[in-house]
Amino acid sequence: MRLHRLEITAFGPFGATQTVDFDALSSAGLFLLHGPTGAGKTSVLDAVCFALYGSVPGVRQTPGASLRSDHAPVGTYTEVLLELTVGDRRLEITRRPAQQRPKRRGTGFTTEKAQTWLREYDPATGAWNGLSRSHQEIGEEITQLLGMSREQFCQVVLLPQGDFARFLRADAEARGKLLGRLFDTRRFAAVEERLADLRRVAEQRVREGDERLLALAHRMAQAAGGLDAARTPVEGGPGEPGLAAAVLTWAAVARTEAREALDVAGLRLAAAERRRDGARAALDAERDLAARQARHADALRRRERIAERAPERDRLRAALDRGVRADRVAPALALRRDAERERDAARAALARSRARLPTDLADAGAEQLAALENRLRGELGGLEPARRAEHRAAAVAEERAVLAREARADEEALRDAADWLAGWEPRRARLAGHAEAARDAVARAEHLAGRLEPARRRLAAARRRDALARGAEAAEARLTEARERRNDAHETWLDVKSRRLEGIAAELAAGLEADAPCQVCGSTDHPAPARTTAGHVDRATEEAAYAAYTAAEETRTAAERELAVTRESWAAARAEARPAPDGDPAA
Structure with missing residues (x-):
């Protein structure tokens, strides 16, 4: 950031407009503000801070404090204009604080609101371009360009009046307090306190970890059987340096001893397992022998029971043989029963047939009946032509009747035709007239249908x-x-x-409202406000x-x-x- 020009009007001790050309002052790279007490050195820096952030450092920022000069004439606005370069941008900031001004109508004063203008210089056109008149937008723009808030700017760039001399003459403790107040080292104290809290928490966690480590070591020692319950396996208490290394060393030794004991126990276990396998094999052999002996005794008992039931077995076997033989002749017996039923049926049919024969043929034999059948067949053969001729005569008679009916129908048709022909000419003329009329009607209908x-x-x-x-x-x-x-x-x-x-x-x-400006005239005095009527x-x-x-x-x-x-x-x-x-x- 580089300052170029500062104009101060009715601000602090300056009743009129004062201009500071920083370009001329800083031509050698460094300049000094000096003068007697009350000359306005701090007010120049306050004006720079006010132009940048809209407020001043120190006691001037306290509530109720006024930035307006007591020497300024009535009607002159309190105003600060600062021209500076930030980065590659040349800006001009103009600020007016909230201040009292005479009323345009009547007597008394009214409060003028605070105003801010921000402009940027355009090298191409050589003109100043207006950027914003919003306090919030301008404050955010300046904070982003400078990278510091007002508090940081006052602590790093501006040292309040008298604090530097007090800093040079103070002792170490007072100087530390002064630096802490100037640079706001409370956050570092808070960080230090936070680190101390973390250290205490870490120590507590280490102590708790050591206690758990000792408890585990004690349990290991008790499980190994090499330590009395009243003693600890290592020297030292929780939180002492080297406790973890001592526990690890003791654990390594205990682990080696435990591995040796484990190897010995493994060998003993292997020997015991071999003995167990031998005993199991002997037990299996004994169990197999006992099972075979039990099966042999059971076979002997079954043989004795079979011998006792041998007569019953022979009786059942003889019955089975008889049943097998009876089963073999069962089809022949069934055929015999069927033949007997068919024979009885034939005899009954023969008796019924003889009963229907004449009396003289009832006792005739088969040969006599056969001769009679042949004779009757011959007689029936001679009667067949006569039967066909009879059928033909009946058909001819029926055909003659049909022809007679047709002849009568034809005669009637001829009579009807003759009558119809007799009246045909008049009817034809009448029908021709009807047809002509119908054709005319069709043509008329077609013509009307189109419309x-x-x-x-x-x-x-x-x-x-x-x-x-x-x-x-x-x-x-x-x-x-x-x-x-x-x-x-x-x-x-x-x-x-x-x-x-x-x-x-x-x-x-x-x-x-009382002491509030009027929306029309802006006056805070309301001597005779209008009243609403009915x-x-x-x-x-x-x-x-x-x-x-x-x-x-x-x-x-x-x-x-x-x-x-x-x-x-x-x-x-x-x-x-x-x-x-x-x-x-x-x-």
Whole structure:
């Protein structure tokens, strides 16, 4: 950051405008501000800080302190202008604090709000471009460009008046306190305290870890059987240096001894396992022998039981043999029973047949019956031609009857034909006339059919025209009503607005507060505020009247649109329903 120019007006001890040209002062690379007490050296630095951050360091920043010079004439604004270069940007900052100024109307003073301007120099055009007039935006821009807040700027760049000399004459303790206050080393003290807390926590965790380590070592020693319950395996207490190394050394020795004991126990275990395997093999042999002996004793008992039941077995075997032989002759016996049933049936049929024969043939033998059958067959053979001739005669008689009926029908048809031919000429002439009339009717129907569909369309259009005419009349009535309502709503709104404007002073006076500036004149004195009358209209009433007028206007517009659409549809239907140019009634 490099300062170029500083203008101070009615600020601190400077009643008039003072200009400091830093470019001329710092031509040698270094400059000195000096002068008697009260000359305004610190105020110059305060002005630089105020221009950058909108506030000053030290006691001037306390509540109630004023930055305005007591020597400044009335009407002169307190203002600080600083021109500086930050990085590659040349900026100009102008700040005015909140201050009292005379009222433009009446007597007394009013408070002027704080104002800030930020401009940037454009080398290409040689002009200053305005960037912002917002306090917040300008503060953020300066903080980002400088990389320091106001507190950091005051601690690092500006040493408050008198603190440097006090720092040179102070002892080590006082100098440390002064440096701590100047550079705000409280965060470092907080870090130191935090590190001390972490150290204490770490020591506690180490002590707890040592206690757990000793407890584990003690349990290991007890498990190994080489330590009395009243002694610890290593020297030293929790938290002492070298405790972990001692425990690790003792654990390594104990681990070696335990491994040796483990190896010995392993050898003993292997020997015991071999002995166990031998005993298990002997036990398996004994169990196998006992099982075979049990099976042998069981076989002997079964042999004795079989010997005891040998007679019963022989009896059952003999019965089985008889059953096998009976099973072999069972089909032959079944065939015999079937043959006997068939023989009995044949005898019964023969008896029934002989019963139907004549008495003289009832006792005849088979040969006599066969001869009789042949003789009867021969007689039946001679009767067959006679039977066929009889059938033929019946067929011929039936055919003659059919032919007779057909002949009678033909005679009747001939008589009908003769009668029909006798009246054919008159009938033909009459039918020819009917046919000609039918042809004329068809031609007429075809001609009329070509004009029927257009007539139907014109009829439908005429009906629509009449309906639209009635709709247009209704739409005109609605439009007239909407226009009247709109005019009434407009007059009502204008009347309400006029009455509100007449009482606007009372409405503004209702929001006045003591020592607060007026919204119109800016004065903080309100000697005679206006009062509301009985017919006063507030903002809500005016807005309601305007809303009613707007709704009426929209209704009128919709009615006009509806009437225009109805009229266009009526004109189209009227043109479509108009007769054809030739004036044909059918058209």
